[in-house]
Amino acid sequence: MAFIMHDEGEEFVLQVAFSEEQSVPANFYVGLCNDTLVKADGLADIVDEVSGTGYARQTVASDNTDCVVTADGDYYKVTFAKQTFTAGGTWTEANTAFLATTVDNAGKLIASYPIAPVRTLGNADTVDVEVYVRHKHEA
């Protein structure tokens, strides 16, 4: 598996930036799942989101504190604030982190990221997840 910028994520970003068919949500959300996603997948295609006591998609405010845009060599990238997941019991396995526009499945799946090795959190375990998206321009 590799990083995927999903179709609806690409569309969302362009529609926010250029056509204004979408608006910037108040928050983005980072979640964990155990799905093998493909580029065409949307939020509804996540069928094995992590479950267990204390699990919830983590909130990333859509501001320049939680979404930091920086130049990275020849690139520009946005780095989303690190999120800490803390298990209150044994959680189901996670092989993927994902970035979404909503806390439920009504929104857009922007991107997904493989987690290796897969994580299965036990009670009181924590895992920190920090994701970014980077544009690369080549002349």
Added chain:
Amino acid sequence: MSIASRRLQNALRGFARGGAQTWSPELTSRQRGDSDALQEAIDALRGTGKGRYYNADMFAQEYDGAVLPEADDPVWVEMRGGDPVAAVSSGVLTIADDAAAEFLYYGAEPELDNDAGTWLEARVKVADATGLAANRGSALAIHDGTYQFTVWLRSDGFNIDAESDVSLDFTEWRRVRFVAQGKGCQLFVDGSLRQAGSYVNESAKQLVTFGSWADAYQQYQHRPGGSLSIEGGITVTGP
């Protein structure tokens, strides 16, 4: 052995004597022969000279530059001689083999059907190449279980095996679409039909390959279109 086959073998021997070669491709894919969509695509290509039906979902196997091809899933089998160097960075596969006897190319063995046809696509930039003549350079090849088809790519041009050299600056990124069906094949570059040709040899293999045969420096990069790509990364800390 056919005349075309002898010619290919002669060309390969020529590479082994060659000097340094540099090139850089991008997206490599291939399409299985049992899809109606593929048949429509090939029919459209033959009828219009343009690939109107490009659909990434139709490709049975792709290489996206995230990992080395031999580590990809599904795997591309590495075939090498000598000690060429391959590396991936930012979605680009770089292969460098600058010694006379070296080669490095990658193959996949999908289910192919000569009647239905095969579509192999790559985005390629050839920075430098030894032996700037027809039937030399780096190669994309299709073995569809009946015939083998090969196209040669050089920094200053290209040709379908046994066809004449076509001048083209391959030091710029080029999208190469190689379509084979029956005894014929067609090569499209950046969406335009540039050359038609025939098979190299009979071949019972079902195999597609990309890479260098000898003396090459090359890069493959997955980039569906345009000059802007999107990458992402993750840092996970925890148990």
